Amino acid sequence: MTAKKALKGATKRKVKVFVILLICSFGAWLISQLSETYTERITFELSFINAPDSLLLMNASEKEITLSVRGSGWQFLSSRFTSGKLPIDLSKVSYGGQGYFLPNQDYRDQIAAALPENMTVVQMGDDTLFLNFSRLVSKKIPVHPNVGIQLAQNYLLDGPLKLVPDSVVLTGPEQELDTLERIYTEQTELTEIDDSFTRTLKLVQPESLTNTRFDVQEIQLSAEVFRFSEKIFEVTVEVINLPEGTQIRTFPNSVEVLCKARLEVLKDLTAADFRAIADLEDVQENSAFLPVHLVEQPEGIPSSQLLQDRVEFILKRE
Template sequence: MSKKQVFNGATKRKVKVFVVLLFCSFLAWLISKLSDTHTDETTFDLVYTNIPDSLFFLGASKDQLTITARGSGWQFLGSRFATKKLPIDLNGMAHRGNKFFLAEQAFRKQIETKLPEAMTILRMDQDTLFFNFTRMIRKKVPVVVEATISLEQNYLMDGELQITPDSVLLRGPSEEIDTITSVHSEPVSLIDISSDFKRTLTLVKSGELINTVYERNTVIVSAEVFRFSEKIFQVAVEVANLPEGTQIRTFPNTVEVLCKARIERLKEILPSDFRIIADLEDIKDESPYLPLYLIEQPEGLPSVQMRQSQVEFILKRE
């Protein structure tokens, strides 16, 4: 090994020793400084928690809080890297009428419990915290299904379209839902239906309902669909409000009633289960026609239709 190589190796070792000694000196100085007591300002973002369910939070008189505190450098160093969000519990806030507030003494105690134990608050804002709330209300409104349903020929729905649930509970600020009378589903189009169906539909939320929550976001629509049979019944026409000493004849004196239902149901029905009247008080401008009204019919029939809506008549004095 040459003299030059020996010299270079010795120089490198000296540099390394110097750097290590310098780092140790800096570390000793830093530890000493961090162990000293310091006074400093720290600003926190206030986060409000435990808001009562009956109220909706609109804002507060303060979103940030600056405090002057005394503590060791280690404590301040920890607070520099810790979160700057400071939770404030509103469970103990007071109110007078519609004004809600938290006194300085109350939220100061909360802050002290969240700082390191040996850190002391020297100064902080002395203001009372005021809060702006609006009342939260609950309201149950019906669901309106936006559905277009087209059945195949010779098919009918057995009863009405079923909506489950048929209403939904809303929870939100009274300003938003006071005027809400119903909620609507997404539109659905069911074409050429020939069998029972069930669909899950999403409820549409208006863009104005920013702070309103729906109890549920979907409903189920369903119906039973069957192939129907037809039967025509000849039903006698009754005349109402016929003056005494007067006779009347209608042409015709019976009217066809077309019923659509399951064949088993049609077999149970008789013409006497229907009642059709023509009311003489409904004559207009000496018209020769009397309007007809179907006032009684069997329950549960999907479709009932009179084949004509009026009859001619002749009055005779006895």
């Protein structure tokens, strides 16, 4: 029994020694192979950087490049773990009869400099890199709030909605911006509003603006809301464009104006603060009614309206 155990232990030691020798042998062979110099064809994706601020790159004559590259096995092994992209600096782009291009020597130098250290370019195409740019413009566009507001009963907005900022500066290709007239906010519904409010709204970028940048992505929408009181004023109807040598009587000779505002504002108002006119030239043929329009009201009144918009009339010769 002891002899069998000794034999089995000796066999295991021999296997271990064999495996260690095999690994060492393979390692020595691998190191030898990786130390050799090789030439391979490798395809890289071109990544364009540092385009002039006034230009937007739309397309390039080459999006990838295949090179014959010389380097050691170690270098090729390590390069397998890179992104496979070569950055091309466009800050020195030139303009010629065929458009924008990157001078061939600068193009080659950049590619060579972007490769891992001690790797050299053996062969690459001699084609010039042509670039299709669109000139960038900036345009200030007003913002339109896509907002529905339902006020609570007996409440009004005190003045228009306020947007900050009320416009956005867009920078992009001229063909994308030349017909653009406004930018909308995201759609928002506000209901039962009974107090002043502020909301942050995102701007909606139209699908057509694929290459356009916004200087802001959202705006602040705010409004003043107040509880109103009502008061009715009797305003005398003033007739204009009355033919010379005629007189006119209207029935009634005054109209009611319903005014909605803060109570402290209503207290200081009188009928003389309003003006209602009836233009005789607005009368339709064979009609006995004269249209009435409210043409003057105090500034800062949120709401005022005629409760009747026409009166009967009789014309008499003097």
